Amino acid sequence: MTDTTSATTLLLCCRAGFEGECAAEIQTRAAEAGFAGFAKAKPDSGYVAFQPYGTDTRALAAALDFSALIFARQWIACGELLRELPVDDRVTPLLEAARGLADGPFGALRVETPDTNEAKALSAFCRPFEKAFAAAARKAGLLLDDARAPRLHLFFLSSAAGWAGVSQPGNSSDWPMGIPRLRFPSGAPSRSTLKLEEAFHVFLPPDERERRLRPGMTAVDLGAAPGGWTWQLVRRGLRVAAIDNGPMDETLMASGLVEHRREDGFRFRPREPVDWLVCDMVEQPARIAQLVAGWIADGAAKQAIFNLKLPMKKRWAELQRCEALIAETLAGSPYRLALKQLYHDREEVTGWLRRG
Template structure:
């Protein structure tokens, strides 16, 4: 495989490309990005002839910030009218064997018009893959992706379990809870699911823990703790949802989130304040360096330009503070589906 195709939120193509350029060069792979504004994907072309699958397997998906999905591809496949499956199958014979095949598009309004074609192609494509022997149960962890651009063109690629999303189009779709105080609750729910492995949730999100929510009102993020019977100190001058307060699990502190200090070390700190990202990064670093919390999940509201560069500045600031304080930590960062002009970062102090 020669190139990489990364799905992203429309409008974030340049940021996704900048990140791919940096992480690939750090691994010794160099190339250039093909970016179409608001397309919802990026093609990164490499100068080397080495197999790009090797690069993908070296990456940590939860530390690829702007990529929703990442696959290795070759050239664009022309789809013959009336023989689309056959065109794709011919190209698939050049790929490694896979255990499954997905048909996808970009997350754009134009691409939504292809939903009918996807339904039409899905069953015959899977049958064709099976009959041809391209799909094999022994090809564990390998998946083929058909990424439709339109009815005449598609990219055919490969993803590996070592570094990919396990959701179609890289989108984890969640249902808004009826009792949720605001739709922002889905951000924290997605963050928990993305950053905390299922086997760790029994130790990292435990009944009886204590959390602090900075900028809590009306309680969208606090709700995610309350439904797990975790106590919350909700810090905000604004009002909290009455139903949330009636649970007895929430203490409302009417205070400035930048000035509040906890009375004791808490298990979790969360923050979704609309402030400059560097200010939020400074605040999070302060909490972790002072060991006021063991874990933190927070959003950085990004500027309109050079968003990836801004994220790197924030992460560097946090690293410098925690290194100086002697705090070892592990972080993950992601532009989640339920985020908008922001990214979510999870830091676990060790």
């Protein structure tokens, strides 16, 4: 198989309603890396199509770091959109489109759609199609099982229109549609618990997760009630100071690992430095960014995961302001910051900040 097809479009999957932010972000990051281009972003479509001028999007994706993108859940370097797939044989044109996208067989197949209510109806089509296509692709020598090889994506807008594209393991999301399948844990006091669980999966590779979240470690949870985030920490054996005027879940308190303090999260500071600060207070994002950066700057916490609730307008600009405030607060000390709009986030993004 030779790499001959050009990948003209970089498709970015995002939360429906955040296409404008996702487009502004890819345009900014591509420009910083020297690629000018044009982003098509239809409101509430759940994806953005970025077309760099005169550049193959596989080269663009290779030049950028997927984990540094805030709004993209997944990205796929695609050829042309196939608009009129024949009802009696969609497999052949998609196989043709896939053939030149990698210079060897693909290691996995993903049949996907945008994450919108409209596209949900397509899942009844996608499941059997995936089976049929995988069989044809294996027979054609295009598909093996190899976690290190490029992944082939078929991204459908309808049963008649879709893209074939490619992503590279290690610089893309491992999850289909970039969506982690996390089950709501029975016993957790609130659905928010899934946000922190997803954040641990997204920001910490498995070995680091074990190293950074060990029994006996200490944490502060600002805006903790009723305790979904605290529950995630307690589940891993951490001792937690839960700061909130609201009531905490009684079963969680019975663990003996939680100290509930009805105090203002903007004033509270622990007597001893803690391993973790987590913060889910509903407040202006700039205030939260400054608060969290302050804890890291003066060593009150080694690392932090926090949620930034975004305003309805100028959300991209607001995040850039938060990044600048964090940089200002931590000026002179090396730090690492990652921001991501997680699947379980709504009008918000989650941050991960630590020294080093």
